Amino acid sequence: MDLALAPETLARWQFGITTVYHFLFVPLTISLAALTAGLQTAWVRTEKEKYLKATKFWGKLFLINIAMGVVTGIVQEFQFGMNWSDYSRFVGDIFGAPLAFEALIAFFFESTFIGLWIFGWDKLPKKIHLACIWMVSIGTILSAYFILAANSWMQHPVGYRINAERGRAELTDFWLVLTQNTALTQFFHTITAAFLVGGAFMVGISAFHLARKRHITVMRTSLRVGLITLIIAGLGTAISGDLLGKVMFKQQPMKMAAAEALWDGQAPAPFSVFAYGDVEKGHNTVAIEIPGLLSFLANDDFSSYVPGINDVNKAEQEKFGPGDYRPNIPVAYWGFRWMIGFGMASLTIGLVGLWLTRKKFMLAPGLRTGEDEVPNLVLFKRKALSPRLGKWYWIIALWTMAFPLIANSWGWIFTEMGRQPWVVYGVLRTRDAVSPGVSTAEVLTSMIAFTLLYAVLAVIEVKLLVKYVKAGPPELTEDDLNPPTKIGGDRDPDRPMAFSY
Amino acid sequence: MELHDVWFVLIAVLWIGYFFLEGFDFGIGVLTKLLARDRTEKRVLINTIGPVWDGNEVWLLTAGGATFAAFPEWYATLFSGFYLPLLIILLCLIVRGVAFEYRAKRPEENWQRNWEQAIFWTSLIPAFLWGVAFGNIVRGVKIDREMEYVGTFWDLLNPYALLGGLVTLTLFTFHGAVFAALKTLGDIRTRARSLALKLGLVTAVLALAFLVWTQVDKGDGWSLLAMVIAVVCLVGAIGAIQLGREGWSFALSGITIAAAVAMLFLTLFPNVMPSSLDPAWSLTVTNASSSPYTLKIMTWCAAIATPLVLLYQGWTYWVFRKRIGTQNIAQAH
Numbered sequence: 028m029d030l031a032l033a034p035e036t037l038a039r040w041q042f043g044i045t046t047v048y049h050f051l052f053v054p055l056t057i058s059l060a061a062l063t064a065g066l067q068t069a070w071v072r073t074e075k076e077k078y079l080k081a082t083k084f085w086g087k088l089f090l091i092n093i094a095m096g097v098v099t100g101i102v103q104e105f106q107f108g109m110n111w112s113d114y115s116r117f118v119g120d121i122f123g124a125p126l127a128f129e130a131l132i133a134f135f136f137e138s139t140f141i142g143l144w145i146f147g148w149d150k151l152p153k154k155i156h157l158a159c160i161w162m163v164s165i166g167t168i169l170s171a172y173f174i175l176a177a178n179s180w181m182q183h184p185v186g187y188r189i190n191a192e193r194g195r196a197e198l199t200d201f202w203l204v205l206t207q208n209t210a211l212t213q214f215f216h217t218i219t220a221a222f223l224v225g226g227a228f229m230v231g232i233s234a235f236h237l238a239r240k241r242h243i244t245v246m247r248t249s250l251r252v253g254l255i256t257l258i259i260a261g262l263g264t265a266i267s268g269d270l271l272g273k274v275m276f277k278q279q280p281m282k283m284a285a286a287e288a289l290w291d292g293q294a295p296a297p298f299s300v301f302a303y304g305d306v307e308k309g310h311n312t313v314a315i316e317i318p319g320l321l322s323f324l325a326n327d328d329f330s331s332y333v334p335g336i337n338d339v340n341k342a343e344q345e346k347f348g349p350g351d352y353r354p355n356i357p358v359a360y361w362g363f364r365w366m367i368g369f370g371m372a373s374l375t376i377g378l379v380g381l382w383l384t385r386k387k388f389m390l391a392p393g394l395r396t397g398e399d400e401v402p403n404l405v406l407f408k409r410k411a412l413s414p415r416l417g418k419w420y421w422i423i424a425l426w427t428m429a430f431p432l433i434a435n436s437w438g439w440i441f442t443e444m445g446r447q448p449w450v451v452y453g454v455l456r457t458r459d460a461v462s463p464g465v466s467t468a469e470v471l472t473s474m475i476a477f478t479l480l481y482a483v484l485a486v487i488e489v490k491l492l493v494k495y496v497k498a499g500p501p502e503l504t505e506d507d508l509n510p511p512t513k514i515g516g517d518r519d520p521d522r523p524m525a526f527s528y
Numbered sequence: 529m530e531l532h533d534v535w536f537v538l539i540a541v542l543w544i545g546y547f548f549l550e551g552f553d554f555g556i557g558v559l560t561k562l563l564a565r566d567r568t569e570k571r572v573l574i575n576t577i578g579p580v581w582d583g584n585e586v587w588l589l590t591a592g593g594a595t596f597a598a599f600p601e602w603y604a605t606l607f608s609g610f611y612l613p614l615l616i617i618l619l620c621l622i623v624r625g626v627a628f629e630y631r632a633k634r635p636e637e638n639w640q641r642n643w644e645q646a647i648f649w650t651s652l653i654p655a656f657l658w659g660v661a662f663g664n665i666v667r668g669v670k671i672d673r674e675m676e677y678v679g680t681f682w683d684l685l686n687p688y689a690l691l692g693g694l695v696t697l698t699l700f701t702f703h704g705a706v707f708a709a710l711k712t713l714g715d716i717r718t719r720a721r722s723l724a725l726k727l728g729l730v731t732a733v734l735a736l737a738f739l740v741w742t743q744v745d746k747g748d749g750w751s752l753l754a755m756v757i758a759v760v761c762l763v764g765a766i767g768a769i770q771l772g773r774e775g776w777s778f779a780l781s782g783i784t785i786a787a788a789v790a791m792l793f794l795t796l797f798p799n800v801m802p803s804s805l806d807p808a809w810s811l812t813v814t815n816a817s818s819s820p821y822t823l824k825i826m827t828w829c830a831a832i833a834t835p836l837v838l839l840y841q842g843w844t845y846w847v848f849r850k851r852i853g854t855q856n857i858a859q860a861h
Contacts, residue, residue, distance in 0.1 A: 094629035097582070098622040104592050105618055108607025115607075116675075119600020120818040127597040127826060130590035131833040139583035139841050146579040150847055190819070195600075197819040462608035464676040473615045480619060484626060491633050515847055 035461045037470040038110040041477065045102050046443070047436050048481050052096035054435050057171060057218065058225020059089040060164040062256065064157070071157050076503060077244045083507075084245065084500035085229070086160075090145065091491050095484065097138070102477065110470060114450055114460035121187050121198045122177050125205070129173035137166030153510045171221070172214050179210035181451050182442070183278045189454075196454065209278060212271040219263030220370065220438065223431040226260050227373050229253025230380060231428030232496050238421035242499045254381045257427075261374025268367070269324070276325040279452060281339040281352060282445035285359035287321055288314075294332035296321040299360075306356055309337050347453070354447040362441035369434035376427045383420060531827060532817035535598040536800065538830060540793035542594055544786045546587035547658070547696070551785055552778075553577040553584055555704015557624070557651020560644060562701070563708060563723055567637075569716050570644055571857045574628065576711040579848045581628060583841055585621070597826055601675055601816035602800045609669065609677025610661055613684060617654045624650035655700045656693040660684065663692025666742060666792050668810070671803035675811060688741060695738045698731040699788070703781045706765065710774040713853035721769055724777070728766035735762060735784075739791065746795040754794055758787035 063086045070078035104126065107115050115122075140162035147156050185207045186200030198204070233250035236242050276283045284290075288302040290309050298320030304311035319329040326333075334342075336353055343352040450457040556577050564570040577584075596603040607614060623646050631643035667688050670679035705724035709717055739755045747755070765780035796802070800816050803809040817823065 090629065091633065094626055098625040101585075101589065101621055102618055104589055104596075105607060105614060107596065108592075108603045109611055109614060110608075112604035112608035112676075115596060115600055115604040119596055119603060120822050123593065123597025123600055123603070123818070124822055124825060127590070127593040128829055130586065130593040131829055131837070134589055135583065135586050135833075135837045135841070138586050139837075139844055142579035142582050143844055143847065146848060198822045198825075201822075201825050462604075462611075463674075464678065465608050465611055469611050472612070476615065476619060480622060484622075487626075487630065491630060494634065515849065 034465060034467050034470050035458050037467065037474055038461050039457065041110060041470060041474040042106065043440070043443070044474070044481070045099065045106060045477055047439060048485075049096070049099040049103055050435060050439055051432060052092055052099065053171070054217075054221035054224040054431070055228060056089070056093045056096040057164075057167045057221040058223075058256070058260075059085060059092065059228070060160065060167050061222075062225055062229065062252065063089050064160040064164045066252070067157050067160055071153055076508075077248055079503060079507060080242075080245045080500035081249055083503075084495075085249070086144075087495050088228075088232075088492060090141075091488065091495065093141065095488050099481070109473070110462055110465065111450075111460050112462035112464070114455065117195045117455055117460070118180075118451060119195075121180060121184075121196055121204065124198065124201060125173040125177040125180075129170050133166050133169035133173060135166075137163050137170060140166065149506055149511060150515055151510075152512050152514065155514065156510065168218065171217060175214045175217055176205050176210040178442075179207065179213050180204050182213070182446060183207065183209040183274075184451055184454050185209075196451075208274055212267060212274050216264065216267035216271045219260050219267050220431065220435050222256055222260035223264055223370065223373050224435060226253050226256030226258075226377065227427045227431045230257060230377070231425045234421045234424035235496065236499060238418070238425075245500045250380075250384060254377050254384065257373060257377030258381060261370070261377055264370055265374065268370070272324055273327070276333070279446065280334050281336065281343070282354065282359065282441075283325065284334060284336045284339055285354050285356045285445055286363035286441065288356060288360045289321065289333060289335045290337050291335040292332060292338045293335065294322065295319040295330040296325070296333035298324065302360065304356070306353075350448070352448060354445050359441055359445045362437045362444070365437040366434050366441055369430045369437070373427060373430045373434065376423060376430075380420075380424060531820055531823040532598070532813045533798075534827060535594070535817065535823055536793070536797060536813045539591060539594055539598065540790060542587055542591035543793075544789045546584070546591055547700070547785050547789055548782045549584035549587055550581070551655075551696075551700040551782075552704045552707040553581040554651045554655040555700045555702065556708060557647045557704075558655065558697075558701045559704050559708060559720075559723075561648045563705065563716070563720055565716075565719075567640070567644075568854045568857050571632075572712055572716060572852060572854055573708060574631070574644075574647065575852055575856070576708060578628070580841075580844055582625070583844065585625070594826070594830075598818055598823060599800055599811075599813075599816045600818060602811050605671060605675050605677055605801055605811060605816075606665070609671075609679070610664070610684065612681045613657050613661055617657050620650040620654045624654075652697065656697040659693035659696030660689045662696075662789075662792055663689030663738075665801055666692075666746065666795055668802035668804035670805050671801065671809050671811065672805060673809050675809070675816075678805075688738075691734065691738050691741070695731070695734050695788075698727060698734055699781075699785060702727040702731045702765075703778075703785060706769055706774065706777045706781050709769065710778050711851055713851045714855075716853070717851075721772070721774070724769045725766060728762070728769065732759075732762055732766065735759070735788065739788065742791065742795055747791075748794070751791045751794040754787045754791035758784050758791060761787060 063082055066078050066085060067082040069075070070082055107122075140159045143151070144156065144159040144163060147159055151159070184196070186198060186203035187196045188199050189195075190197045204210070229249050230253035233246040233253055236246040237250060272283065287296075287299050288304055288311055289296060289299070290304070290311065295318065297316035297318045299311075300315040300317060301313065302311045302315070303313040321333055322331040323329045325331065336356065340352050344350065446452055448456050448458070450460045556573050560570045560573050564573055592603070595606070627643040627646040627650065631640055631647070634640070661684075664684050664686070667686070669677060670683060672678045702724060705720050705727050709720035709724055712720060736759060739758060743752055743755050761780045762784040765777045765784060768774075768777035768780055798813050799810045800813060801811040803811075818826075
């Protein structure tokens, strides 16, 4: 059979498409849930209307987004059994448990309380209603944790033994699966990266309105919240990324060697800035490098030895038998770079933005006309230059929205493709994981169906987001400002439902 | 009773929970065409399940996740074997979830009508296909020595399974009609009652045929008991709706679903997916289950989480216990 249409290839494409698509919504859901909860907390504590408006505005965008996250998540759970049945048979004993935990502990939480939050505005007292969005937020984070524990087990299998009689891996230490350093660092890194997405989303949309001098009070607050989120998350992503990198150098040396296009082991090893190589011959034809940096990233020591692709390949051939144990090196190399580059760009924009919008510029006398003043971004003594440059800052801020998303997507592509040809590193090969009974036609059908549906839904979702972004925060009504004091609502039962479908 | 037997029961419970809960919200979806006279009434129906359908759907995800963890072989054979029907169900559930959330997000009538169409079809098709899937599981499918499904898509469309599909479709729609009568006010409530009565009679005929067929083919004493409970409760639910006792009717139609699903699981045990090629190749609670250690951890998790889930989901239904009517729909959109 033509290799391009082998069920394994198609199943991998399908997994890649559905996972990357799903993961466009996940980080935004995780971060917006918490940010919305934070804004609503500010409303409950201070009773300032701008916080309630902000809660409703960002909450609406959150709901549009979470809907897609939830429905595309169902595909993920079904897909293991449909396309990867031999994988499911082999690792179900271990991998299934965190999935089941996710459903029982996290997902029930999230989806039950989201219903309460959407419809609860005029049914629940203010504090209980606030608790609901926090429950949703906790649910999304727990959900991420269990999924990442499962994924980490595929990156670095622990707490199991092989049962030869049943031909499968069996769990021996669940606690270890949940608490191994791969799972914890990956969780730390993914959550901080998720907040990078949410922070940039808030910054971009706030900038969009501020540039047009609209909804200033709400958007100025949102801009600052977004910028601070962006910075904290950016620093967190960098720190956790460094930690995760060190773990990966020990656990998956091949992945990290591929990320660096380091063909042969070196001591000290240089960090590659740009490389172009020949995969067949196993060397780079062009390489721009920073000496010693890779050694430092791997081992905290500028002169230590780092094994290269060819060394690890050889070691794995000795251990697992003949074969090619190299992942797709250009994808790993560039994926790693896009991830770091776009992630760090987001952090930089956050830092610059916070500097530009600090109180001095926001509220300096002579620069403001009142409470509703737009940040002037005046950095220059020549006043004529300021508005022109200011405009550019708003445009960059808007583009920032895309950066962490690109970084997140490439991060996952790098993580998952860097592990190939293994599906469970060192234990199960991807080609042995596919469903033997599923035909090429079936996988092709589902791949086309999902891709088409996802494409249509992407257009719908983006259009809806744009519509609600442009509409801005809603005007508050009497009902909004006077929430019920009793559970179940205590006012006119015939009034229209506030947040209904 | 060993742990894998416990998990067989728990998975049955999860499916019962799923069909009980999503059963009525599938039913409401179908009723947007059968019961609602105009768009305002459609919106009333959709709003009766608005706060809860998402939580209902998680029962399916939990059933899937629990099967993966407790019976990996069952999960693998079932999901790869029933590939195309599951694909259709998945596509429906994706569109359905988005439809509920996005329908009111734009004011244009066209936009809303399209999503309402989507809600009808994506409720009807899975409601039917779940019955087909379970019909096939109970009947037994072509599973080989390697635990692989070797039949085709068309093998799944046999008379017994198709009848099963009609039963779930009508039963869920009936259950939904009773729910609609329970949750609405005014004219729509009256019509929901009389429609429920008609739907109940159709359901009774189909369900009786399917359950008797199952009993004759595979049944024992316990399954007979479950069948009797299902039939008696269904008749009770129809009677109660005629007497205007909507709460009782809903409880009884729920028990009907629970008993019918329980009957299917009782006829399965100790198999989880019988092979129609050779009984020796059937997947059973022993040869398809996880290791005792995994099952033990899962049991702890379920023992702690399940009561909590029931508690807060129950609370949701209590918070939204008030009936709603056309007066609750804002005229703006």
